[in-house]
Amino acid sequence: MDSGMETGGIAVSGSGGDPTDLVAIFGTMEPPVPWRAMQVGALSFLLSEQSIRSIKWHGVELVRAISWPVRDENWATYPCVTLNDATARSDGRITGRIEQEVSGGRLGLVVEFSANDAGLLTVSVTMTPVGGPFATNRAGLTVLHPILGLSGGSVRVTHPGGAEEITRFPEQIMPSQPMKEITGLAYAIGAAHVDVSFEGEVFEMEDQRNWSDASYKTYCVPLKEPFTYEIGAPVTQRVRLSLRGDAPVVRRAERAPALGVEPLGQVAPAIGLALEEGWEGDAAARDLIAGCGASHLLLRLRASVAPAFLDEAGLLAGRLGAGIDVELLLEDAEPFAAIDTLAAKLAAAGIAPERVLALNEAYLKSYQPSATWPEGPQPHELVAAARRVFREALIGGGMLTNFTEFNRCRPDPAVCDYVFHGNSATVHASDDLSVMETLEALPQVFSSAEALSGGLAYRLGLVSIGMRTNPYGSSVSENTVQLRETMARADPRHRGLFGAAWAVGVLASTAGSRVEALCLGAPTGPFGLAYMRQRFLQPGFDRGEGVVVPLYHVVRLAREMAGHPRVALSGLPEGVAAYGATVNGATRIMVANLTRSPQSLALPRAAEVTILDGASASAAMKDPNWLDTAPRKQQSDLRLEGYAVAMLEMEG
Incomplete structure (x- = not known):
């Protein structure tokens, strides 16, 4: 590949960074796509070996x-x-x-x-x-x-x-x-x-x-x-x-961007943890997760689920102070019998779920609206079956995969209590720009889902960079070499600063929507917040040491905001996302840099600030109580390195 230095006067973004920085930011030593900026006249674009991006005319x-x-x-x-x-x-x-x-x-x-x-x-x-x-x-x-x-x-x-x-x-x-x-x-x-x-x-x-x-x-x-x-x-x-076309009129800003904070008129959404067999971790991992907390555990269950897993889930929910919602994934042969079997197993474990969504396993796949759909009970029929068995629970309608499947097999608001779907950011593209661009689309996803909800409560399942199941093929990639792959279950960026910044962007994208709950991770596993004996740790960690990923601290702070009055945040520069709420009289805000370039922002008043970035990532991963123990600085402005997250608290 050539050096890319012939760019018409636009600076080139190289891959940059030593391996330690790459792992801290991206969870992998694979460098980012080295985009080359090109310009000829008013026409500009970014070039890589895979695509030509951001094709602009006069900007x-x-x-x-x-x-x-x-x-x-x-x-x-x-x-x-x-x-x-x-x-x-x-x-x-x-x-x-x-x-x-x-x-x-x-x-x-x-x-x-x-x-x-x-x-x-x-x-x-x-x-x-x-x-x-x-x-x-x-x-x-x-x-x-x-x-x-x-x-x-x-x-x-x-x-x-x-x-x-x-x-x-x-x-x-x-x-x-x-x-x-x-x-x-x-x-x-x-x-x-x-x-x-x-x-x-x-x-x-x-x-x-x-x-x-x-x-x-x-x-x-x-x-x-x-x-x-x-x-x-x-x-x-x-x-x-x-x-x-003519060049647009551009007015120069007289001052640097300044954060505006106003009441939003809605509460911060509940923050859950997704859980299925194999993701609960050992006792040491569960100790780490207990410090994070969760509004609810979202259990995905098959009829073959082991009673021991349900016992562990019940104990973990107790330690987290969390309720339990369940997704019943039913085998096609006897779905109604499977609902009865799962209800009996949950009762034996002393679990009374607050919410239940039942779906045939065939509906983990995607079907065009004009295609032949699976035989057997339709999703709305399973809503009625679940309601007969789980009489004290709210019964949901929707899909366990992406909005795509929700949109193609729409729930009937007349028969369910809430609507539901999940999301993966790497269906079609896996480069860093494309993943961050999904944050631009999420508000339109939420708006479209709400238009189909009939005014019902709207809840999200696992919202992740990686793909939990593949609706479009026979399987997901296990991504054992930990690269940026489409349709891979484990995406390495989940473990890095990139994943923490992206999650702040997800939370910010719910502003003005009716999203009342979502999950950003799991206790352990491919979407885990805690890792034990993980092969792909940041250099400097001993194999076998328990760590939490940077996302852990975002989830913990978002969980502490859950249910509190949310604030609207304005004045943000392009490429910066923010999420906040008023908790016990103080305003708590997370500000994330969604780009590789440094970003600056003035605050409306002095705040106590803790920054999660390349310099602090090692300490934050080793200490689940890092939010409590990390040094705080009194600041009236922010400078955030690439993919850094600032946690700040200000009076009023």
């Missing part, structure tokens, strides 16, 4: 990304090996060529792009099978369109043969494709316009907000075509962008 992002992923039979993305990568620059023009291979060289890719100062950007990919046909669920160019500024906005669609129609990007999240048979799109954000043309395949669009991706996605091949399919001969696809 306005009109296209979020153009990429060329190759998906396997489980919809996971094949890792690419780059054989050659070169860019060149001449007057008013940048060109590039990237040669890659996937699956041990069984498919070769040649990506070529050209950009000029007239606002034209062309990207093509040629895919050539080697040694026989190549099987894939999807391969080729994908174009992502941003959601801010486009949701509900007008778009002109060109179809094969040249027919055009004027329609809109959906405002509420659509469960199926909002646009099909696409050869061209034209739309605007403010004074900036873009025309997009597609060649080499017929494209269609899906609403990626379903999966908390902050984009609408135009892709090929259409879902009406069968998959898995084979590439048997070279295939070339091409996307052309034409960007135009």
